[in-house]
Amino acid sequence: METEIPALLRARETISPERFTFHSSRMRMKHVTKEELAAMDAASDRCALELSDAAVDVMGYACLVAIMSMGHGYHRESQARLHQVTVDNGNSAPVVSSAGALVDGIKAIGAKKVAIVAPYMKPLTEMVVNYIRSEGIEVTEWRALEISDNLAVAGHDPARLPGIVASMEQIGDVDAVVLSACVQMPSLPAVSIVEAQVGKPVLTAAIATTWAMLKSLDLDTRVPGGGTLLSGAY
Structure with a gap:
């Protein structure tokens, strides 16, 4: 989240006028186990609240396996809940997840x-x-x-x-x-x-997360080096 997504958006800046800043709040995890993933996901509301203080335009939940380990279709529940956190904090922002x-x-x-x-x-x-x-x-x-x-x-x-x-x-x-x-x-x-x-x-x-963020911002999805999905055709 903190390396390749900024790299993709920096690449987009070479061909488009929009400029981006990056803000992160971390959910702790050292070993990729089901137990640590569940504890990590439980911290996601705190992270959404912290980032909404910055009035960001879009949030991305990075950890794909943390979402997918919580049960089929959980990305929809998570995104809706975290979006509501931003609404309740007075800085509504769309939330996408890598999952x-x-x-x-x-x-x-x-x-x-x-x-x-x-x-x-x-x-x-x-x-x-x-x-x-x-x-x-x-x-x-x-x-x-x-x-x-x-x-x-x-x-x-x-x-x-x-x-x-x-x-x-x-x-x-x-x-x-x-x-x-x-x-x-x-x-x-x-x-x-x-x-x-x-x-x-x-x-x-x-x-895919970069693509979803750009779509949520209603921006063109053409990014050099981003493969087929970021060709601008989707």
């Missing part, structure tokens, strides 16, 4: 079947896969990188991602590739490489 944005982004480009790369341990990755399936999207193949330490997720080398995708046996059967189902795991430098490699749209949680 909801990824689902909406996949549907926006017309993809029915996807392949997914995620940094999580296998049980959490299966939870993410099942959440996406519950939204009517077929997940044909997935890879769990099984990185439990949250800082290690951020330190994963995106240069490894093209090789990981190349190892997927059913990549020819999908409509799109989710290169990182996690805003924390860096992937932006590999997006255009993998799009060229597989000849299919490639999107990430960070790209």
Whole structure:
């Protein structure tokens, strides 16, 4: 949230007049486990309240797996509740989540079947896969990188991602590739490489969240280096 989304919006500033500032409030998590994710999500109301003090124009809930671990469809409940926090604080702001944005982004480009790369341990990755399936999207193949330490997720080398995708046996059967189902795991430098490699749209949680934020602000969604979803066509 604090690296790739600002990077995408800075890239947009090179071709569009709007300028952005970035504000963050943190929900604590060290290890990506279901227990820590639940505790993290419980702190989201505090974060929304703090950010609404700054009268921001849009808020993004970064952690995809925190939302998806709370039950199918939870992104709608979370977004509505956090938006109400901003309303009650007198600074109403739309709230998007990386979980909801990824689902909406996949549907926006017309993809029915996807392949997914995620940094999580296998049980959490299966939870993410099942959440996406519950939204009517077929997940044909997935890879769990099984990185439990949250800082290690951020330190994963995106240069490894093209090789990981190349190892997927059913990549020819999908409509799109989710290169990182996690805003924390860096992937932006590999997006255009993998799009060229597989000849299919490639999107990430960070790209989808940026797209959802721009849509909520009623701004053009063309961002250099943002892949198919941020081509401006959606």
